[in-house]
Amino acid sequence: MNQVIALKAFEDNYIWVIHNSKYCVFVDPGDAGAVQTFLAQNPALSPVAILITHHHWDHTQGVTEIKKCFPAITVYGPANSPFKAIDKPLIDGDTINIQALQLTLDIWHTPGHTLDHIVYFNQQWLFCGDTLFSAGCGRMFEGTPELYSSSLNKLLTLPDNIKIYCTHEYTQANIRFAISVEPTNQQLIQYQYNVNQLRAQNKITLPTTLALEKQINPFLRCNNHKLVEQIRLQSKQPLQNPIETFAALRALKDKF
Secondary structure, eight states: OOOOEEETTTTTTTEEEEOOOEEEEEEEEOHHHHHHHHHHOOTTEEEEEOOOEEEEEHHTTHHHHHHHHOHHHHHHEEEEEEOOOSSEEETTTOOOEGGTEEEEEEEEOOOSSSOOOOEEOOEEEEHHHHHHEETEEOOOOSSSSHHHHHHHHTTTTSSSEEEEESSBBHHHHHHHHHHHHHHTOHHHHHHHHHHHHHHHHTTOOOEEEHHHHHHHHGGOOOTTTHHHHHHHHHOOOOSHHHHHHHHHHHHHHHHH
């Protein structure tokens, strides 16, 4: 049976490892050293694939070194990516099948954080890179509010119980901002308490679930009337539709 575990990298990155006790796949391995240490500690595991969500260095920097050590490994990634060490370029609607793990994942193009961003998912798991975080979303480096909103709306159609594997430990900071724009959200207040307990013990706050994020993540709630009114007040903008609300919310977060 396949399992997912996290490797810590850099200050707050996670490299996700999908494994079945014999073969493994790495998601966004920005740090080759973390991968090499893990494999040295788990000699029974053979790496067969790398999944890249987007081109940023902290998601891709380790790929070349890992590939040197394991030349047979297959690197999957976005077809339109500036990152060039991709063996199997992927576009929206593609499906990959990693036979060693009997793992099938669908691909969606989710531009917004970057223009090349893709996510990998099945009915159980969503590996979403920096498109979505718990209680937040990635900075809009290359996309537009229209593109990013559309990407998040795609993710909202996935099953509520899907486990969401983001690539950064940003949950505490995201919650602080979320409460600043939705101070009466009781689920969010309770979530902050739970997350603070985990972080006090240096425990990971992920994965999250879509059901939870629908309750506490302001970037997935741009149709919520109370939240929209708060964002109107703070941004001093009329906000006539969810895209304008998303843009104002992202701008507030950028300055928070």
